[in-house]
Amino acid sequence: MILFPEGKPTKRETFDEYRASGGYEALKRNPSPAAILEEVADSGLRGRGGAGYPVGKKWAIAAQTPVTPRYIVCNAGEDEPGSFKDRVLLEHRPHLVLEGMILAARAIPAEHAYLYLNETYHDCFQRFTDAVDEAQGAGLLHSLAVSIHGAPTVYVAGEDSAALEVLEGKPPLPRQKPPYPAAAGLFGKPTVVNNVETFANVPSILRSGAAWFRTHGTAESPGTMIFCLGDEMNHPGAYELPLGSSLRHLYEDVGGGLKEGKKLKAVLPGGPSCAFLPADRIDVPLDPASLQKAGSSLGCGVMRFYSTETCMVEETLRIAQFFARESCGQCPACRMETNMLSTILDRIHQGKGDTTLYHQFQKILDFNRGKGYCALINMPGPPITSAIRLFQDDFNHHLRHGTCPF
Numbered sequence: 339m340i341l342f343p344e345g346k347p348t349k350r351e352t353f354d355e356y357r358a359s360g361g362y363e364a365l366k367r368n369p370s371p372a373a374i375l376e377e378v379a380d381s382g383l384r385g386r387g388g389a390g391y392p393v394g395k396k397w398a399i400a401a402q403t404p405v406t407p408r409y410i411v412c413n414a415g416e417d418e419p420g421s422f423k424d425r426v427l428l429e430h431r432p433h434l435v436l437e438g439m440i441l442a443a444r445a446i447p448a449e450h451a452y453l454y455l456n457e458t459y460h461d462c463f464q465r466f467t468d469a470v471d472e473a474q475g476a477g478l479l480h481s482l483a484v485s486i487h488g489a490p491t492v493y494v495a496g497e498d499s500a501a502l503e504v505l506e507g508k509p510p511l512p513r514q515k516p517p518y519p520a521a522a523g524l525f526g527k528p529t530v531v532n533n534v535e536t537f538a539n540v541p542s543i544l545r546s547g548a549a550w551f552r553t554h555g556t557a558e559s560p561g562t563m564i565f566c567l568g569d570e571m572n573h574p575g576a577y578e579l580p581l582g583s584s585l586r587h588l589y590e591d592v593g594g595g596l597k598e599g600k601k602l603k604a605v606l607p608g609g610p611s612c613a614f615l616p617a618d619r620i621d622v623p624l625d626p627a628s629l630q631k632a633g634s635s636l637g638c639g640v641m642r643f644y645s646t647e648t649c650m651v652e653e654t655l656r657i658a659q660f661f662a663r664e665s666c667g668q669c670p671a672c673r674m675e676t677n678m679l680s681t682i683l684d685r686i687h688q689g690k691g692d693t694t695l696y697h698q699f700q701k702i703l704d705f706n707r708g709k710g711y712c713a714l715i716n717m718p719g720p721p722i723t724s725a726i727r728l729f730q731d732d733f734n735h736h737l738r739h740g741t742c743p744f
């Protein structure tokens with residue numbers, strides 16, 4: 339595989355081990371900025387943070403914006419429920435991430451690269467600090483400055499422009515866009531913000547070539563992705579699979595199914611902002627286009643599997659309350675929307691009201707769509723509307739009895 343030799347994190351790689359397996363070879367070949375940009379664009383690599391924006395395109399915008407200095411930000415402000423892929427990559431393969439950042443800095447070119455790191459990830463901080471010292475000692479950084487900056491543990495702090503605010507010493511509040519960070523980011527300068535997994539793909543692309551990278555995954559979505567499986571599974575953990583692998587393979591062969599032999603009821607395939615899939619969609623390929631066709635999305639690869647003993651009203655209420663709590667509140671529409679959605683769900687949960695409440699959700703979502711500075715305002719919609727559509731028996735039971743059906 340591309341990110342973990344055995345398809346999952348097994349050992350904490352040292353500097354010598356990384357170099358012995360071809361690490362820093364791509365950098366030592368001294369590729370020109372244009373050559374890096376071309377290879378990354380040809381690879382078809384898309385950002386792995388959830389939005390899936392083409393990486394080559396983002397880097398080209400930063401490189402072509404005639405303003406200096408330019409910056410690189412590796413976003414490890416990981417605070418998505420159930421996600422731990424940034425952490426395992428930084429703990430196990432810090433030099434892979436660092437080499438990706440150095441290559442990005444050479445491409446656009448930038449003179450300062452930041453690791454924006456969840457402030458509770460102390461082990462990652464140490465591992466990455468050591469990696470920077472080792473690379474510096476080996477003369478691999480040249481004039482590039484690399485710093486680590488703590489990311490507050492609130493969900494919205496992981497949004498790219500909120501990360502830039504924090505790096506500028508301000509509270510983690512998303513910025514209104516455009517301009518996008520690639521054109522006007524940190525201190526108003528062109529800034530490439532990508533997540534950890536995205537940077538970790540770059541050294542292999544430069545070392546083995548875009549054509550080799552495209553032998554993994556699908557034509558539209560080349561490469562692999564790390565999927566996080568939670569404690570409800572027999573084999574929880576982070577697993578790297580080629581994009582386009584089937585959800586069934588991940589669920590049955592890799593994850594070993596649900597604990598205690600429980601039967602599958604639903605899947606949330608990409609974190610709390612995705613639509614639920616029913617159990618009979620288990621054969622869907624894991625790539626953005628296939629999941630979109632199935633009515634959901636891949637997000638950042640955080641998988642949640644729910645058993646037939648799960649009340650989907652409880653789960654949906656939990657998600658709605660999460661977004662209401664995590665809204666930073668600077669956009670009135672977002673504040674109002676997330677609170678209303680969770681209040682209505684709570685009424686259903688308590689059995690207060692009737693089925694006309696189901697229609698309120700779509701009206702609230704339609705009214706507020708796009709009225710926020712960031713994507714959070716659109717996030718509660720897919721899980722709520724899909725849950726009501728797919729699991730109406732659970733909702734009807736709550737309305738009638740005010741209790742879970744199980």
Ligand code: SF4
Pocket residue numbers: 494511512664665666667668669670672673709710711712713714715
């Ligand atoms: S949309 Fe919501 S979370 Fe995003 S900036 Fe506005 S208030 Fe904050």
